[in-house]
Amino acid sequence: MRVVLLGTGAADGWPNPFCRCASCQAQRAAGVRRASTSALVDGTLLLDLGPDTARQAERLGEPLDGVRRVLVTHSHPDHWAPSALLWQQWSMTAGPVEVLGPAEVVEQARHWVGPDSPVRLTELAAGDVLERDGTTVRALAAEHEVACLLYELTTSDGARLLYGTDTGPLPAATVEALAGVRLDLLLLEQTFGALAEHGTGHLDLTTFPCTLAALRAAGAVHPATRVVAVHLSHHNPPEPELAARLAAWGAEPGRDGQVLLVGASADSQPAQERAPVGGPASSAQRTLVLGGARSGKSHRAEALLAAEPRVDYVATGPGAAIDPEWRARVALHQARRPAGWRTHETTDLEPLLRSPGPPLLVDCLTLWLAEVLERADAWQRWDAAAEAAVRTRVDGLRAAWAASPRRVVGVSNEVGSGVVPATLSGRVFRDELGRLNAAVAAASERVELVVAGLALTLRGGPAAGPGRGAEPSEGRST
Numbered sequence: 001m002r003v004v005l006l007g008t009g010a011a012d013g014w015p016n017p018f019c020r021c022a023s024c025q026a027q028r029a030a031g032v033r034r035a036s037t038s039a040l041v042d043g044t045l046l047l048d049l050g051p052d053t054a055r056q057a058e059r060l061g062e063p064l065d066g067v068r069r070v071l072v073t074h075s076h077p078d079h080w081a082p083s084a085l086l087w088q089q090w091s092m093t094a095g096p097v098e099v100l101g102p103a104e105v106v107e108q109a110r111h112w113v114g115p116d117s118p119v120r121l122t123e124l125a126a127g128d129v130l131e132r133d134g135t136t137v138r139a140l141a142a143e144h145e146v147a148c149l150l151y152e153l154t155t156s157d158g159a160r161l162l163y164g165t166d167t168g169p170l171p172a173a174t175v176e177a178l179a180g181v182r183l184d185l186l187l188l189e190q191t192f193g194a195l196a197e198h199g200t201g202h203l204d205l206t207t208f209p210c211t212l213a214a215l216r217a218a219g220a221v222h223p224a225t226r227v228v229a230v231h232l233s234h235h236n237p238p239e240p241e242l243a244a245r246l247a248a249w250g251a252e253p254g255r256d257g258q259v260l261l262v263g264a265s266a267d268s269q270p271a272q273e274r275a276p277v278g279g280p281a282s283s284a285q286r287t288l289v290l291g292g293a294r295s296g297k298s299h300r301a302e303a304l305l306a307a308e309p310r311v312d313y314v315a316t317g318p319g320a321a322i323d324p325e326w327r328a329r330v331a332l333h334q335a336r337r338p339a340g341w342r343t344h345e346t347t348d349l350e351p352l353l354r355s356p357g358p359p360l361l362v363d364c365l366t367l368w369l370a371e372v373l374e375r376a377d378a379w380q381r382w383d384a385a386a387e388a389a390v391r392t393r394v395d396g397l398r399a400a401w402a403a404s405p406r407r408v409v410g411v412s413n414e415v416g417s418g419v420v421p422a423t424l425s426g427r428v429f430r431d432e433l434g435r436l437n438a439a440v441a442a443a444s445e446r447v448e449l450v451v452a453g454l455a456l457t458l459r460g461g462p463a464a465g466p467g468r469g470a471e472p473s474e475g476r477s478t
Helices: 024-029 053-059 082-092 103-110 174-178 207-217 239-247 263-270 299-304 325-337 349-354 365-375 386-401 424-442
Strands: 002-007 036-039 045-048 069-071 097-101 119-123 129-132 134-140 147-156 160-164 185-189 226-230 251-253 260-261 286-291 310-314 343-347 360-363 408-413 447-451 452-461
Touching: 002 053, 002 185, 024 097, 024 134, 024 160, 024 239, 036 053, 053 082, 082 119, 097 103, 103 160, 119 299, 119 408, 134 174, 185 207, 239 251, 286 299, 286 424, 299 360, 310 349, 349 386, 365 424, 365 447, 386 424
Parallel strands: 045 069, 069 097, 097 119, 160 185, 185 226, 226 251, 286 408, 286 447, 310 343, 310 360, 360 408
Antiparallel strands: 002 036, 002 260, 036 045, 129 134, 134 147, 147 160, 447 452
16 A cells, blocks of 8 residues: 555644744744645545645645545545546546545535536445445544544555544544554544644544554554654644654654555565554653653653553552642542553552563652651661661662563652752752662663753653643642
């Protein structure tokens, strides 16, 4: 299967021609522009036909005279511009074409199709399956403001594609229908980026990884599936940051003109264009995320694992036993954990680290150390016995961290950059946390420092992009 991305932008493209926000300006500076999302499959099947599609195909040198099927997801004008059917009818070389889509799409097309037109119209609904020229098409339900379909395509050589735009988190029936399908390519919309409060039938950087997690749990997305984000808008961060954020989930941003070969066709694809293998991030086995209070470090750590179907979340704090303000913090953390995450409230980290299981998120090592100091009675005295007890626990944690068979992400505070504490206990805590962070960082393949909601890579490759920006009401004061 040969798939050409004719467009990868949202309705207003990216950059938006009327906008000078930081994201749009960064895209202009990089010379990267995106038209409305559509794709051409094997030169014969068009996925969506928006106002930009035909001109984009011409600019990219991808002729449309061989197109025999047009699958339209829904009637919104960035996906369906039926006036283009006139151009097809005026052609002197194009053959007959079939337009397929929801009822409203078909009805709109009738106004542009004459009685002698070679255009055939076919109405589709979720659950419909048909075969055309060796390709099987299955229509699936989307979560959108109007009747909208997603399309699963299977070519004669067994290559499978899911075209997933426009939609919010997938309906349960769609996820169930895709169970065990084992996609080769997933084109999944990601419209709203960092804007989570949009209230629309679209995905953002919070719901996109959750959708991937659901598809992974269903067996539709597997380590060899190429996941490409489309329908991108300026609500996303500048592309280098977006690419790094998506990479943590085993995905990549699509580019206009990008050619994707899947199935048997992939054998002829240049190595640099082939799908990355290894699932989310081909990730570091151990990652330490550092940052100051309210820096966004907990959000960043959670985001790294957001596309995993299951996660063991270890909360090392004292739960709800402190005061109302702390209980409110804990409640916020609990509310934002996905349903597939299992919570362990404990400071006994070594058994969890050494046992096999799903990825482990430890939030946070700062509170773990506070408990260790408490048990060593180090707050009141710092003598050889207390020091030995603390160092023994830190050495044990480091060894378990280094030997863990799981993927592990840990969170810890960076507290050594401010004033020197006025009390002995404060100085001991600062010093021992610095030593703990250094020990765990030495045993980690990846280390990030989150500052003002942006993650800087200290070890493990290029900058990993932003976490979710810190907000006064979010995250523990760790």
